[in-house]
């Protein structure tokens with residue numbers, strides 16, 4: 550068993566399955582967002598929570614944070630929607646489960662939840678990051694995540710962003726910021742989203758709109774996954790035409806071995822848990838360490854240095870960036886565990 554603690558509870562008010570996975574507190578309080586999504590079965594939500602929380606441990610360790618990894622998954626039934634009162638009940642149930650952990654884990658926004666939801670969770674527990682600034686939190690983290698993505702894209706190559714081509718897969722909160730920032734830098738972008746409503750953003754920023762499948766296999770310098778995970782599979786690798794992949798989506802690989810398949814194909818994969826750390830770096834800097842927004846932004850920019858170092862180590866040791874990052878995260882977490890055992 551890799552995880553320190555896993556709680557699975559049917560929400561007392563809502564009746565909805567709530568899963569909180571605490572992967573590790575070896576480096577400090579576990580943090581990770583609250584995902585609200587439909588799953589064929591709640592057990593699929595559990596699988597997601599286990600993988601996502603482990604990735605959060607690596608994300609925090611590599612970002613140099615004194616935090617461990619956790620994740621909350623609210624597993625709705627297929628097609629289940631929540632009206633406002635039902636949503637409040639769910640979020641209060643989530644808050645109670647988190648309160649029961651006594652501070653070992655703190656949540657934040659993730660797919661399906663936002664800063665306003667953190668206010669509702671915070672009615673039951675203080676351990677919720679990213680409430681709106683007016684409500685005393687550090688606000689929406691997606692722009693900061695995007696800043697970390699841009700720093701990563703810069704670290705991939707000395708060529709200016711404006712002279713490179715990108716395919717952004719997913720124009721949700723983070724993806725839309727990435728598109729805006731790349732457009733401002735003069736980059737050429739191909740974009741897609743399963744939601745046709747996002748098409749207007751392509752027009753606004755002069756990007757080419759395509760289908761998700763064309764976007765994933767576009768002939769560009771960098772593919773930027775910014776939607777759900779699992780998009781990189783052994784089967785899809787031969788069809789890819791990008792030179793590198795770096796984006797904020799969590800758990801981009803269907804399984805760890807796919808990193809090796811990408812490497813053999815000559816595609817550089819920047820580990821998602823390095824690239825996507827901007828949100829947690831900013832939120833913890835402001836809310837836990839009371840830093841100014843400027844100090845926090847400098848920390849987010851350092852994600853580019855971390856990625857550059859991971860890429861250097863990979864080249865020097867003849868391994869994949871994924872392997873170099875995993876080894877580094879494991880060393881840091883193991884050192885934390887030894888300190889904790891003493």
Ligand code: PHE
Nearest residue numbers: 581582657658659678829832
């Ligand atoms: N989606 C963010 C993540 O999992 C959630 C988060 C943001 C958690 C900020 C804590 C603080 O990386």
